[in-house]
Amino acid sequence: MIRLALLRHGHTSWNRTGRLQGRSDIPLDEDAYDALSKLRLPAAWNGADLVSSPLRRAVETAQLISGRAPDIEPALIEMNWGAWEGQHGATLAADDTSGFRHIEDWGWAYCPPQGEPPAALRDRLQPWVTGLRRDTVAVCHIGTMRVLLAMATGWNFDGPAPFQIKRNRLFVLHIKESSLTLDPAPVRLELR
Template sequence: MTFDRARRATLPFFAFIRHGETDWNAEGRMQGRKDIPLNDKGRGQAARNGEALKALLERDGIDLGGLDFVASPLSRTRETMEILRERLGLDPAAYRLDERLVEIGFGLWEGRTMEELASEDAERAAARRADKWGFLPPDGESYAMLSERIGGWLSTLDRPSVIVAHGGVMRVLRGLLIDMPTREIPVLDVPQDKVFLWRDGRDGWV
């Protein structure tokens, strides 16, 4: 399903959090669908985001009971969500999972760094540098394909929500919400220590 950009102004409030750091993030490895756990820094980032979100919700009088909490099924997103909910004073386990929010798949490249791939698979690495949006890793998924998947999910968003997912998902989500060339979307900054907000047709961070 393609997301209707005309609907952006009517989307409900939501907060999007990228999972905290993992060792593979720190090493620059393509993580994709591999189920890599948070490291201690990542747990601290999740706690920080929970505190920041709590302060925002309290300041703006947003009722926790009216929020839908949903996460990607990978363990790094589940642990981030559980830390977040604990900081909000909620049952850590009382949230739902959505397979559509899983990270972009890097296929056979998962676990590799770009430096390794530049040596081991130079032709494909060069093709990715030339067109990161459309490039399809072996047995993987392109950013263009991911955008279609996340656009379908976004089309179903019908209540205020707190979402925990991944860096690639955050990139294409922002690309769907904010007009920009597709070449810019795969290189957007995706902080693990900030909360992305969408409210009243505008984006922000906390």
């Protein structure tokens, strides 16, 4: 059995103001950089492979918590928010004509204008996950994590998610053949 630990990147200025980042390559903000430089991977994960989304905020997070450069994995890139990228989610949600939905009402096929649906992320992530041969820490994005956690829990983006993604925690998936299961308790990053 292979373990895959998922870690969400640190905050950016866009996260803090509620802007949809998607594929925009926004770096960590100064507060996140400072906070992450005081954290590290738990010792049990030191020998694991380290991979990251190609986006700077994920690469920086991986380097700060491990002290080494991650391998870049294109499959881990964030969901494409298309025409909504850079906009404020609250503004879109308040506009009845925008087509914006809260995540509990997405389903696998929901797609922002010129963006991509969760099903497209699932289709790109599945071969990568099943190809893993060693325990791996993957630093990525909330959209990527939601899809992988949905695959592990059977959640279909319909109603409240059976998990809550928080920062500075490893969400550990067990991979056996093509099936995923989720450890019930996330593992906190440790203080240096």
